[in-house]
Structures are given as structure tokens and as C-alpha cells.
Amino acid sequence: MPTDTQRLEVRKTYKLYIGGAFPRSESGRSYVVNNAKGKFLANASQASRKDARDAVVAARKAFGGWHERTAYNRGQVLYRIAEVMEGRHQQFSLEVSQSEGLSISKARAVVDASIDRWVWYAGWADKLAQVVGSSNPVAGPYFDFSLPEATGVVAVLAPQDSSLLGLTSVIAPAIVSGNTVVAVSSFERPLPAVTLGEVMATSDVPGGVVNLLTGSASEIGPWLASHDDVNAIDLCGITSDDEARDLEIAAAGNLKRVRRPAEEDWSADQGLSRLTQYLELKTVWHPIGV
């Protein structure tokens, strides 16, 4: 009960983030999210197959505009995400602390690292083509060059353990090059993902570029893996070998680019591999002559 000096807080409704809007699950389902000690935190929306499909439609619709933006512009938008996260530092720290059972000071360090990761990836936007593209000295009178280009819609089954830093580390490398993303958050630790969606909505990220679903990767994963309008899938949130194998088999239907689950240290510096995973290389030839 509040006293005269203690204000009753306004709690947040945790919803999905699809196409720039915050719907509840079309299924009407929600599930209980507890903190690391088992105490009730919130009811999160439990995304369904149809929510995943809606998210893919939104992601596809956003793809053309996003990947045609200049690299400079995409870099600024990612940097803007970091700026807006900084303003919500306290909220993220509290949610990470509750979700992952970390002390508030350790949770703050995780949020610091997450924000810094957005900054790191933001800087890659206008350097990727120079680092991974090439001019090719073919044996003939042709100008021949290769440039990286986004592969399209990337489905991400985000890490189960690292609710914010892990999530950031799998979304940022996909969108910085112009892909759009449908991400399924950690099932037990979804709250930082929802708040990240709120950051996206206020950071000049066009609606549909990042779509965040809370719920079960095991339930939604197969629909994303077999979806013919998804170009790539990151399985890092799948903890069962059998499930990962089945998802990879489903992904073969339209030859998705698949990133298999692997041991990851989210606090370590990231290399280029997640960036290049979602890139296509396009080689262009033109004759040279007078």
C-alpha cells in the first residue's frame, strides 16, 4: 500500500514489437515472467506462428527502404540507438539485473557493454564494403568489382542467457548492413527485449527493420526456419542439438543461410563473422574501351 510520501508506480505492459507498432500477441496469449529468484515480474506476450508471419511481412516490407539507405545514414541510425539506450540506462540495468540475477552494478556493466556494442557496429556501416568488397584484376579489358549487399530478412533466435548484450550482439550485425530482422527473445528473460523495441521505435529505425517477439524459440523457430520469405536464420538461442538440426533441415527448403548455435562469450569483442554471415557478394563486370 502506498503511503502519502510513496507514489504508486505505473507499471509497463510488455508487448511485441512488429512493423513499428506494439501489438499484443494475436493469439491473446501471455506468460508469466519471473525474476531470477522466481518472483513475479510481468506477463509477457507469448508470440504465435501468426505473429511471426506478420513480423516477416513487416520485415520484408521494410527491407527495400532500409538496405537502399546510404551506409552513412544506417550508421547514424545505429548510433542513435546507442544514444537513446543511454537515456534508458537505469531501466535496462534494472531489467537485466532482475532477468539475469545480476547485482545492479554488474547489470550496469552489461548495459554499458550493450550500448558500446551498438556504437561499434554503427561504425561498421560505411566500412564494410571497403573491408569485404574488392576490385578484381581480371585478365582482360574489364572493370570488375565485388560489393557486399544485405541478404534480406534475417530470423534471429536470440540467446537465452544474455538477455540484452546477447540480443544486441545478434541484431546489430544483421541490420547494420541493411538486412531486416525478426528476433525471438530469450523465453525466460524477455523484458530487456521489449524495452529495446521501445528504443527502436524512438531511434529513427524505420518500422519493420527490427521486429521483436517474446515467447518460445522452440515454438516459433520452425515457422521461421521454413518460411520461404526469410533469407537467413541465426539459431543461437536453440539449446537442443536435435532441435537445431531440425531447424537447419527446415531452413534448407529455400536454401537459407544458417548460423548454427555455438558457444559464445558475449562480453568478448566481436569479429566480422556475424556481419559477413548475412551478406551477399555481388560482382559486376563492365568492358573497358573507347
Add this chain to the structure above:
Amino acid sequence: MSRFEYAPAPESRAIVDIKSSYGLFVNGQFVEATDGKPFKTVSPASEEVLAEVSEAGPADVDKAVRAARKAFDKVWGPMSGKDRAKYLFRIARLIQERARELAVLESLDNGKPIRESRDVDIPLVAAHFFYYAGWADKLEYAGVGDDPQPWGVAGQVIPWNFPMLMLAWKIAPALAAGNTVVLKPAETTPLTALAFAEICQQADLPPGVVNIVTGAGRTGQALVEHPDVDKVAFTGSTAVGRAIAKSVAGTHKAVTLELGGKAANIVFEDAPIDQTIEGIVNGIFFNQGHVCCAGSRLLVQESVYDEVLARLKRRMGTLRVGDPLDKNTDIGAINSAAQLAKIRELSQVGEDEGAERWSPECELPANGYWFPPTVFTGVSQAHRIAREEIFGPVLSVLTFRTPAEAVEKANNTPFGLSAGIWTEKGSRILWMANQLRAGVVWANTFNRFDPTSPFGGYKESGYGREGGRHGLEAYLAH
């Protein structure tokens, strides 16, 4: 138009010495297959049996993979990059020395014109080995970190359309990166791969570094599914590529797939017309259209449609179909009876669905597998001949009015391997190149290949690149 009469100008086949039968090349030796049966490889131009070849069974594949593993652990893995480079340079030189023989052998076994095997395939094979040889001692500059490592044993399965060139695309980067390989050539075109095995012997390449197992789909499956293969590389149909992607699911194997295509070749009204006609012909009739990146969907701007079609038909009338070993031949034999049946079937479907079929008058040899250069007009995007890969000398023609419509039609396919653009306007070329969802875009040219130039597809045309620094990356763990 009166035709020039040509005297036949056949390349002599005396330069090749085809044995009556071949074993498998395992651990540096030709060995009998233990559990396989022999099969015959024929000349598609005459149906003459060229040789008997062993079909490797699972036990043979296992032996080859073991040999490759041992060579990787004991010899090739520990060897300095400098020495690996020198072996590859040696191989490149041996290929150049034996180029004429290899070209004739390729044309005999595959059916492609000697003009192409002599001037395109074999020179590119040597160039690929020469290019990747130079990478072997420079891997730390390949862009995958300071200490790049090979995967280990590579299992490679290649198609019949460019038998030795596809072998080079697979083996050269694999060996440069420090992997050892087991390669399965296509069932209908094993002979140049077996000649390559001899070249490995002449180069004193350590035993087990390269192993060649001949056979059909069953052999390929045994290789791809072998648990001790670390890296799978496949070029072929999207259907088989999909099956491979499924079979490696849940394993540690790295995979690259170079699959089918249905490339749009887009002609704008301001295109240089003579070059364009040659480009269209090269795009679809090069190698009998047995090219995954063939320009099989011609998109012509409406305003020049009549002129382009008239000129194209006139040019097609001058194409010479026949003996692959004749230096005058433009279009050789279809590679196999099965492929000929597929081309006939899809062409029939084209007619049944309402497209109009045209071929020039063209006398085809009595024996062997032949199909005349063919163009379909009145094709809609929904027609199967506009959607499926025919893999033969069959062109489907569609029209467009605006650049945006051209892009939409070009990208309306599950494939994304290549595309062509013909226009004099530079800014339009670059805009189109940006818009097209394809891995290789040829502007005012078509079907150009080079070892320095990465090649590979978007979407259902597969993943990974071959050629250039990017092709090397595919053989390095990262």
C-alpha cells in the same frame, strides 16, 4: 542470306590416349573399386564408348576420405604455405603443358565445342591454379584473421557442364588453404578429372592430398555424408543442393553450394545492337546453354523488340551445330540422353503453355544427342520456361517498358545467380546493378569468368563464393 561454306576443320584426337578402363584415384594411386561396379562414359556427339570407369561405393569413399585425412594430418596440413604454393604452381604449369590434350579430352567426353574447351575452359583451369597457388603462403592476408586455418578434409562434388573448370574451382582454393580433398566428378564426364589425377602424380603431389572418386549420385551422397568430411562444396542442381543442405544439418560441416539459375539478360532500347546480339547468343548458346548462369530469360524493351528479335534470329541462323572437335563448331552436343530428354520436355511444355517456338533450319547429326538453338517468344512470367532452369540452348523472351519493370521481372525468380544489362547509359547500368538480386552482373558483356572474380548466387542459387579472395575464404575456418 547465302552461307559461307566451311570445310571441316577437325582437331585431331590422336593427342589423347584414353585407356579402356580407369580405377579410382586414392592415396596417389589408381586402384580398383572394392564394392562398386564399372560404368561407361560415352562421347555425347557419337554415343561411342570412350572408357569404362569405376563406380566408387561407400567403402571406396571411406578409403579416399581416410587417405585425405592422413595426408592432411601428416603432410599437407603441416607443410609450409610456400611449399604448397609451389606444388600448385607446378600443377598450373602441367595443365598449360598438356592444354591441347585436355581440351580435346574435355570436348570428347562432354560434347562442348573445341573452340570453347581450348579457349575458355582449359586456360581458365590453369589460371585458377596459378591464382590460388599464390595465395597459399599469404593466407594471413585473406581477411579472416591473423592465423587462418583450413577446415581439414573437403568433400567436393562437381557437375558435367565444365568438368575440369569446376574441378579447378574446387581443388585449387581448397589446397591453397591447406585442406586435402576427395572430389567426385560427374557421372557423364569423369575423364579430365582422371587426367588431372595423372597430373597430380606428375607433380609429385603427396599421396592423399587429392583423391578422385568416380560415380553417380550414390557416390556423391556417400562422400557428402561421410562423418570425417569437414567441408562440403557442391556445384549442381538446386534440388540436390537442397538435399545436401539437409544432410549436413546438425553436423560440424561447412558448406558452400553453387546451384541453379534463371538469369535475366536485359536489353534497353539504347543498347549497342551488334554487341548485344552477340551477347545474347553468348549468354544462352555458350556451352549449349549448359551453364548455371546462362542468360536464359531475355528481357527486351518493347520499343526495340522487333529489331532485336529479327537480328537475333538472323544470327542464330549462322550458328553451326555439330562435331565438337570441329574448330568451326559453335554449338556442340547435349551432354547426355537424360539432359536431352529434359530439354525436349520443357520445350514441349513451352509450346503447350502457349509460347511460340522458333529454331533456324539446322541439320543435326544422326548419332549422338543434339538440340537446335531455340527461342521462345510470347513467354509470360508464369510459364515454366520462364521459371525453371532448362540447362540447354533454349531462350525465353519477355518484354518490358520501364527500368523498374525490368527489375521487377528480373528479380521475380527464386534464383539469383547472374544477370545481364545492355545499355549505353552508365548511370543506368549502376542503378540496375544495384537493384538486381544476383551474385554476378554482367553489363554490356556476358558469361565472363576469371579466377580473381568471385562467383556465386543469392537466394536459391546457393551460398558461398568461388573465385577471388572470397573463394579462398570458403576454405578457411572462421
